[in-house]
Amino acid sequence: MALDKMDIAKRIAQELKDGFYVNLGIGIPTLVANYVPEGIQIEFQSENGILGMGPFPLDGDEDADLINAGKQTITSLPGASFFDSSMSFGMIRGKHVDLTILGAMEVSEKGDIANWKIPGKLVKGMGGAMDLVASAENIIVAMMHVNRKGDSKLLSKCTLPITGLGCVKRIVTELAVLDVIPQGFCLVERAPGVSVQEIKEATAGKIIIPDRVPEMQF
């Protein structure tokens, strides 16, 4: 059975390693913060200028001067720091952030990502996405395998304007975990009950199927 958004976030949370600084995009990535494995220490960076971001505040504790990149009210944890946007993107470009998790409209088998613009529709802007994907060593995309029209979002080549080239390392969808390798999308894990055939059919780009494709474990 295909995963829901919570499950996608839960699966991605397994990628978190002790001591990681992590930047979470808006949408499914934000949910990952709810599933940090026990016993490991993670710090969340929000590119508008905080490291050591905590949970949403309690009702009445909101501070207009303390928000995340999604403009939501947040809190800070002990050991947190605030900084300006230049320092924040300095951390990102300087590869000090260990893991970036973000959404995508399309990913190509070369690891290109498109997630900021649909020509002819309203363009809201790339925000920090282009800086993040151009800089991070370790990028995980959280997205649905197919769009609302039923078309695959894992393509041989992106059709939408590019956000960054050859940068995506791993993709977690409602159907599968896939790695971007030189030959294309390599199927790493299946969602529980989802067949290799289903994933193959939902993937328009070149997909490499190892002999054994384990189910995700939660």
Added chain:
Amino acid sequence: MALDKMDIAKRIAQELKDGFYVNLGIGIPTLVANYVPEGIQIEFQSENGILGMGPFPLDGDEDADLINAGKQTITSLPGASFFDSSMSFGMIRGKHVDLTILGAMEVSEKGDIANWKIPGKLVKGMGGAMDLVASAENIIVAMMHVNRKGDSKLLSKCTLPITGLGCVKRIVTELAVLDVIPQGFCLVERAPGVSVQEIKEATAGKIIIPDRVPEMQF
């Protein structure tokens, strides 16, 4: 009579204008701080990371963490700030410092300055001088008109390795105040009792002598 170092500093202090941020080099320039005219507000920047530098501390009040670019112990005035070297030279390159006063070994009639290296002798380094002269809009050189061997330091072309090109606006020596103009050194003022002829003889570069050359006023 030729000026002494104190008088050179005193004459340069007349160039200070209300609201100026000023960077003082080592040597005669440092003395300028002692002669800030009454009624004007000046802030001194030291490129190692302080704005609002005050006088030397009283005996016993020295703080190892509070020095100027000459590595001397200093104090800070109300309204002072400390910052890192990147911000400090950002101020300098960004033309936020209004006036730079520094020493020189040679100045050319094009406004080139040489003050960091004598080939064959020990080279101590340029410190912040190259940043300062490349950036400041307003550079005054404080120096002796001739060197110890009696050779002029105001030349048609610098013989020593250059610190910066075409940057010096005004020169104050023990003999005169001169401006660098497109035609060469323009004599602006004479030291009290010093003749135009003396200045002319001490100047190897092209010198322009206006009809009237007033004596400096103190």
Added chain:
Amino acid sequence: MIDKTVQSVVDALEGVTSGMTLMLGGFGLCGIPENAISELVRLGVSNLKCISNNAGVDDFGLGLLLQQKQIKTMIASYVGENAEFERQMLSGELEVILTPQGTLAEKCRAAQTGIPAFYTPAGFGTEVANGKEIRTFHGKNYVMEEAYQADFAFVKAWKGDEAGNLIFNGTARNFNPLMCGAAKVTVAEVEELLPAGSLDPNQIHIPGILVNRIFQGQNYEKRIEQRTVRNI
């Protein structure tokens, strides 16, 4: 101490005219120069080119200038959440230049610090790099980006002193420090204006040399865009 205080927002904005390029601090509605924006509306200056990470919402922040059609060109990284903005952009009344957020920050900082241009990996291979120099360093591709040039920068700080020294609060810091000294004239409005000597020189985020005018702001609304709370 060089005194940078002006008595009112009216004095603070003296010299602002139509057609100018303005920098405005803030991320979303967080840390925006509310007083300066109100005064820009009152002045009615138009044909402005605004550099700001976002464009406000319909009835707050830069949205107030959009309502009056005072902005001709908007340079930002993200411009959602604003229906009037959308209408003007789609009708062609408003020119929009979208810039990656980190590049926008660095272009401000470059202007502040006298760096005319720098290289960044952001935008390589995208339409953002069109017409820009591409260069390889250590096997990776970078785009050359130039410093902004602006007439006025409007920033909002938490505390400030008469010497123009500024301290920001929380994530309201964002682009504000980078815009100080990045334009010909920098105007800072503060929630609390203090005598020189009140702030610890170690804790000053922006030294007064980068600020031309400072004034005590009034009636801050500090609107929250996405009030989000937890239940436990």
Added chain:
Amino acid sequence: MIDKTVQSVVDALEGVTSGMTLMLGGFGLCGIPENAISELVRLGVSNLKCISNNAGVDDFGLGLLLQQKQIKTMIASYVGENAEFERQMLSGELEVILTPQGTLAEKCRAAQTGIPAFYTPAGFGTEVANGKEIRTFHGKNYVMEEAYQADFAFVKAWKGDEAGNLIFNGTARNFNPLMCGAAKVTVAEVEELLPAGSLDPNQIHIPGILVNRIFQGQNYEKRIEQRTVRNI
């Protein structure tokens, strides 16, 4: 909170080997990483390339490494006040690369923030620009300078916490913040190491993400190079 503390200077310098490129904070003897320098002497690593604004004095700071002939290449802006340095330089034992002070600072900051290269006016028309790209922006000439690449950065802060957050004091700040995160491994020594949460997040000069190891320094001498006092 990600804990960056190590128990001793020995642990802090684990992995330092001969031939490495090291960044060392400080201006003159102000704000230098005294403990790290002592440990480098004890380790006896040699053939080092050191990036530091100055080279210490004969018997303190980087002068201690020079005494043991551990430095092969010195990148600095000013190297006076050191007779042994002079002797090694003149004899050709020591290679010296002199760099304008602001350029040195910005090359560190570029390494910290993932900017591979930038343009600066400093050094144009001088031997510092030899072999470097020259470029004109808005009618003025600039030199292209690249980010440093270093193995270890050793910095000294005033206060720090377990998360690696740092606060510097006075002009002992200088190059220290810019070297944090500018090398593969950043080691911070502090006069006072505090539990996470002890420092105001608004007042942190360098966030812990830019520091890999932090330790409580010992026996700071904090020598003054030019003790200068006034008489009144």
